[in-house]
Amino acid sequence: MxxxxxxxxxxxxxxxxxxxxxxxxxxxxxxxxxxxxxxxxxxxxxxxxxxxxxxxxxxxxxxxxxxxxxxxxxxxxxxxxPHNIYAVPAYDSDMDFSTYRLIMTATGVEFSELTDSPVKLQSVSGTIATHxxxxxxxxxxxxxxxxxxxxxxxxxxxxxxxxxxxxxxxxxxxxxxxxxxxxxxxxxxxxDVFYEPTMLLYYEGPVAFPALTFVDGALCSLYPTEDQAIYTLSSVPHTPLGRYASSEEARASLGRVNGDLIALKVAQMEEQISKYYPGFRDLFRFVGPQLAIKTKPIGAHDDxxxxxxxxxxxxxxxxxxxxxxxxxxxxxxxxxxxxxxxxxxxxxxxxxxxxxxxx
Missing domain, CATH: 3.50.50.60 (FAD/NAD(P)-binding domain)
Structure with a gap:
């Protein structure tokens, strides 16, 4: 064939x-x-x-x-x-920490609950470490x-x-x-799908800094790349640049990205992650945006x-x-x-x- x-x-x-x-x-x-x-x-x-x-x-x-x-x-x-942390915010998560921990326990994947996080976080009700x-x-x-x-x-x-x-x-x-x-x-x-142009942000930071993911809902995450000193910052509400019915419209939207929009996204995402990790701006320096297009199913909640x-x-x-x-x-x-x-x-x-x- x-x-x-x-x-x-x-x-x-x-x-x-x-x-x-x-x-x-x-x-x-x-x-x-x-x-x-x-x-x-x-x-x-x-x-x-x-x-x-x-x-x-x-x-x-x-x-x-x-x-x-x-x-x-x-x-x-x-x-x-090396260090991968999931944290549940005390007030902004769609799910309380006990429910999150129970669901992940039932999934059958190993994790450990952290009593002392290696990163100083605030306004979180619980954290876990997993591989x-x-x-x-x-x-x-x-x-x-x-x-x-x-x-x-x-x-x-x-x-x-x-x-x-x-x-x-x-x-x-x-x-x-x-x-x-x-x-x-x-x-x-x-x-049925829609096309979502996106902007993640690249940051330079300390080598082997822990990955931070805040769950669940309209939250954010900081994750390493193949370059040990470069990280991506992503945000559920701020990474998307729109929702379009066609691929052509989504590509056209990426073509309109300019310095003002990038500066706005940097300010929004840094403010969001600093709410839970106040030391972010002290250790990380913005180096550039990452643009892409996601194709997502319509009406399939979190699928x-x-x-x-x-x-x-x-x-x-x-x-x-x-x-x-x-x-x-x-x-x-x-x-x-x-x-x-x-x-x-x-x-x-x-x-x-x-x-x-x-x-």
Missing amino acids: RFAIVGGGWYGCHLATALDALGMQVKLFERHSRLFHEASGNNQFRLHQGFHYPRHHATRMQSRDGFMRFVERYPQLSASV ERVLMISRSREYFERKLASRLTLNCQVESIVDHGTHVSVDGEPYDFVIDATWGHLTRPAI RSCSVTRKGRVFNVMSGKIDTIFTATERVLSLLEMSVASDESTGSTLRQDILGMAL
Whole structure:
């Protein structure tokens, strides 16, 4: 079988290597000059275990299981975060600390409650420490470019996908199936989505400073990157730059980002995190913004789980989590197996059997 995969992020790269390992003919198209150029390389670099999502069971379970599988499959593409703290604010969280702790205990992921935090926080009702990892984006980019080699086509903007029933063509070239891993930037997903341009902020700070995540609700987090002295600051209310019905509108919004907007976001996010960690401005220095676009499902409250849909010979992959790449691969193969089984079916003979017995 010949597969065309569009989008050279985590999902496109993992799917390409997985299908290639199964003996499929694979070609991966990426419109930029390198892999991980958009959302996969512009995010918080966090490999979750589900502690972000106490309000959505499926996302927690996929994060927990995906974390373990990711570390096993790609041990060299992430690094341990030495100190990783989740804190529940006393007044601003949508959930009290006891409820949060109970939910995470039921999830089955190891954590320890902190009685003495290594970072001086204020206005929090409880903190826990747990194991998470930071993604090594530069190393991942090099790994997949080497692994895919001749199966990778960079600097290639796919213009058309046409399903002919017996095959599907990508810019006129025939394939058996196409996987759209662009998060709705090429073909429209089967589920209702919106496009959210975002701005995270890069800060320089002390090496090996603890990761800080405040949960749950319209809060913020500080997380390390592959550079041990660079961190990202993210905020639920201040990181989004709008909500748009189309990819084109979201991209246009990023094009309007200017110095005034960046200065506003810096002020808002620093004020928010300083409410709980008053020492932030003393230790961290702003170095620049990080821009990206997220594609999110409409009406799915806190749902970041993986969705794979198929229309004809075109698969569409959607997920808000990097570590559900394995779930995506399994669902593509499952839908493919169902298709092959349907094509090979000879149909039911029950009606003929009944009529034969009646005679």
